[in-house]
Amino acid sequence: MTQATGRILRMSYLAASVAGAGFFVLSVAWLGVWPARQLAEQARLTGPATPPVLTESEARGRAIYAREGCAYCHTQQIRATNPDVARFGATTMAWETRADIPHLMGTRRIGPDLSRVSETRPEDWQLTHLYAPRSVVPLSVMPAYPYLFDGGPDAPTQAARDLVAYLETLGRARRLAAPEGDETLNVHPAKTRRSGAVPELSVDSDAALGAELYADHCAACHGREGAGDGPGAAGLRPRPANLMLHQYRPGRLGEALWNGVAGTSMPAWRDRSIAELSAIAAHVQRLAVPGMPPRPFGADTVSPTAEERELGSRVYAANCAQCHGVQGAGDGSAASQLAIVPTNFQSQKPMFDEALRVLRNGIDGTPMAPWTSRLNESELTAVAHYVREFFAQ
Ligand code: HEC
Ligand code: HEC
Ligand code: HEC
The missing domain is CATH 1.10.760.10 (Cytochrome c-like domain)
Known part of the structure; x- marks a missing residue:
């Protein structure tokens, strides 16, 4: 080995070490330091100056x-x-x-x-x-x-x-x-909304599918028969509605299923197809078909007298219209202030007994208060009849 080649070899060790160290520094900067700075810069530019801290x-x-x-x-x-x-x-x-x-x-x-x-x-x-x-x-x-x-x-x-x-x-x-x-x-399909364009549900729907979907998704809260007494009901305020004691217009069911009931645990069911929602809605309507024993419809056949109607109308105008609306559409002057929308009596009709029960007890967890201290028995009866008349219009 000549002296010259020996020197070249020694130099190449040096060159390799310098290049190695150089590449190491470069890769740390390129793959570690630079992206971290980019991310910090991006976070600074897009995020709020002071993100909220946890309590x-x-x-x-x-x-x-x-x-x-x-x-x-x-x-x-x-x-x-x-x-x-x-x-x-x-x-x-x-x-x-x-x-x-x-x-x-x-x-x-x-x-x-x-x-x-x-x-x-x-x-x-x-x-x-x-x-x-x-x-x-x-x-x-x-x-x-x-x-x-x-x-x-x-x-x-x-x-x-x-x-x-x-x-x-x-x-x-x-x-x-x-x-x-x-x-x-927040486009979560179960998020409840106060309003939203509701798709039209079809009338001829699959009864077996409706019963199955109801059992799988609704019975836990509303109960197998619809009495509002499923295993989940106990801890919920307001409690799930008693579907046996109401008649619903199809539009009301579409609204409840599509938007949920805002302010309550009733979720929206937007991840379901229209066919499925139609089948569920039809099933809910079947839960309360008048005349089907042993459904508690007896009291429903009682109609109010002319005096009761007149008294009901007066009591309603004085006490109920500001929430439930003059025409019972749930759009009274105070309605928009309330966390839970007052019932629209044009699109749902409680059985007489259920209306009277609500007037006596109120609905826990909602702005609907009990009325026993403010109205006497005949006023309660009259107005319980009265709210049911909006449905027919
Ligand atoms: C074994 C897996 C598992 C664990 C562990 C688990 N979850 Fe869940 N969680 C699920 C599943 C599956 C669902 C969807 C079904 C349902 O709503 O129960 C869910 C749903 C949820 C939902 C509803 C979310 C929505 O988008 O509707 C919340 C909130 C939630 N979980 C919170 C928790 C919390 C808090 C814990 C810990 C204490 C937890 N989960 C532990 C599996 C789990
Ligand atoms: C987590 C429990 C829960 C589940 C699951 C649930 N609901 Fe509800 N539902 C409620 C609650 C709570 C209300 C509100 C009651 C109120 O406003 O007083 C309600 C309200 C309703 C209403 C409006 C009734 C009224 O009288 O105002 C309908 C209709 C309804 N649910 C049908 C269904 C159907 C059909 C399903 C299944 C697809 C279902 N619910 C699943 C808890 C539930
Ligand atoms: C402060 C506003 C407010 C006033 C005043 C009010 N309500 Fe209500 N009412 C509500 C709300 C909100 C609900 C629906 C709660 C829910 O979703 O469960 C309701 C529900 C009802 C229901 C149950 C309907 C159903 O389908 O189950 C009846 C019946 C009722 N109200 C009758 C009356 C009558 C009659 C009066 C007057 C004496 C009256 N309400 C006054 C807010 C009010």
Whole structure:
């Protein structure tokens, strides 16, 4: 080996070491430092200056969510794919998970994504669902968490309250910061809406399908026969409606199924096809066909006397019209202020006994109060008759 080749070899070791170190530094900068800066910059530009911080209760709830392993079955990241966005709402942005340390994004969806679950379900539903998921969603595989309660869904421990408080933060920061508006953000099919264009349900529907869907999805709350006494009913305020004691116009059923009943645990069923919804609606109507024994329709055949009608009209105008509307359409002057929409008597008709029961007891969990201290017996009877007359018009 000459002296020259020896020098070249020694130089090449040096060159290789310098190049190696150089590539190392370059790759750390390119694959590590630069993307982190990009992401931080993007989060700074798109996110709010001060994202809302969790309250103490919400932070405790987050720890319980992590401890109970909710993230094993629920993601908190909405991907930029059409099915994800259609089902759960707008795609998750980097800034939304910036403060989520250690993150609870999850990797597996056995249950639905929860990124935007806040304001989708009321607290009574959340608590009942945590206590016993299958009491409100019969086909659910979610485990029950009864040890977060003192014996029943209406006796939550502080831990259960904290957990629900945390669930109510999911999607909140985006909603507060969002330019998109609520509808795009929370397109959850079960989210209740006060109004919304309701598709026309078809009249000739599949009876067997209706009965099956009702048993699978509605009986848990409304009861097998429709009496409002399913296993999930106990913890819900207001309680599920007694479908046996009402007549509904098809439009009313379409509205209740398509929009849910805002302010209550009655979900919307927008992920169902029109054929399925029609079959369910037809089944609900069959739950209350007058004359079918042993349905409690006896009292319905009693008509009010002329005096009762006159008294009912006066009592109604003085006490009820501001909520239920002059024509009974549920559109009184106070209606828009109320969390739960007053009944539209033109599209649904309670049995006489049911109307009287409501007037005596009110409906717990709604603005409908008991009237026994303000109206006497004959006034109660007269106005119970009176509200049923709007249906015929
Ligand atoms: C074994 C998997 C599993 C675990 C663990 C689990 N869930 Fe679920 N969860 C589900 C499934 C499946 C559903 C859909 C059916 C239903 O609503 O029950 C669901 C539904 C939900 C819903 C309703 C979401 C919606 O979009 O309507 C909420 C809220 C929820 N889970 C919260 C929790 C919380 C909080 C925990 C932890 C305490 C938890 N889940 C643990 C499987 C799971
Ligand atoms: C989680 C429990 C729950 C489930 C599941 C549920 N409902 Fe309801 N439903 C309710 C509650 C609560 C109300 C509101 C009662 C009120 O406004 O006082 C309600 C209201 C209704 C109403 C309006 C009735 C009225 O008198 O105002 C109809 C119709 C109805 N539900 C039908 C159904 C059908 C059909 C299904 C199945 C596809 C279903 N519900 C599933 C809880 C439930
Ligand atoms: C503060 C507003 C308000 C006033 C005043 C009011 N209601 Fe109501 N009422 C409601 C609301 C809200 C509901 C529906 C709650 C629900 O969805 O369960 C309701 C429900 C009812 C129901 C049950 C309907 C059904 O289909 O089950 C009857 C009957 C009724 N009201 C009669 C009356 C009568 C009669 C008066 C006057 C004496 C009256 N209400 C006054 C708000 C009001």
